[in-house]
Amino acid sequence: MYKSGGCNCNAVRFRLLREPVFTHICHCKQCQRSSGGAFNVSTVVLVEDFEFDDCTPDTHHVSGPTGIEYEAWGCDNCGCTIGGKSVAPTELMVVRPGTLDDTTGIEPKAHIWTREKQDWVEIPEGMPAFEENYDPKQVWPQSSLDRLSED
Ligand SMILES: [Zn+2]
């Protein structure tokens, strides 16, 4: 196992079996609303590397900024959002890294949807930043791309 995590009340617990593929920050308006802040930090992991412990997460259906339908998993007791994935079949999903028990080694390497970013958020110099979404092939390290199946 790589890391464990859970919600604030520990009713929902999960395991991340291997290292994430990538971590980015999304500044889109939907992420501002869902976080209640200025952005979401999203850690992309392989679906096969993520397992819930013996618990039943709450599932919400949400639309992303480009209209893709997602299911978001969280805790119906304390209201935390753990992560989610597109409703359509996919090999990748997202974990909110703040829910990991130990966040060591988790660091955002790109910012997306800066078009909708709050003015007071400053993106570090040299950090890849995109007005909307990015093409992972241009941003993710080759070692991460190599973990995806060819399509
Ligand atoms: Zn909870």
Ligand SMILES: [Zn+2]
């Ligand atoms: Zn977003």
